[in-house]
Amino acid sequence: MANEIRQLAELTKQSALVKGDNHLIDEQTRKQFLHLRQTGDGFEGITNQKKEVLERMPGVLMERPTIEDIMLAYIGGGKNVAAAR
DSSP states (O other): OOOHHHHHHHHHHHHEEEEGGGGGOOOHHHTTOOOEEEEEEEEEESSOOHHHHHHHHHTOOEEEOOHHHHHHHHHHOOOOOEEEO
């Protein structure tokens, strides 16, 4: 069980909950997200490509995701999902 906890902790370190303005989302940046939700106010997404996102999307807010955030990204609607704007 301790090994599983370490693996989950490592997964949260490798991933990020990213928030920013919709103008930062294009065909290339969309591919860097496991899950992406866009609204009229901006976007929120989960990525495991933190360095690449920061390089392509300066000024975004990055937070450490919860295990639940990551799990929902993997099972919640597929890769690169965008909600109604």
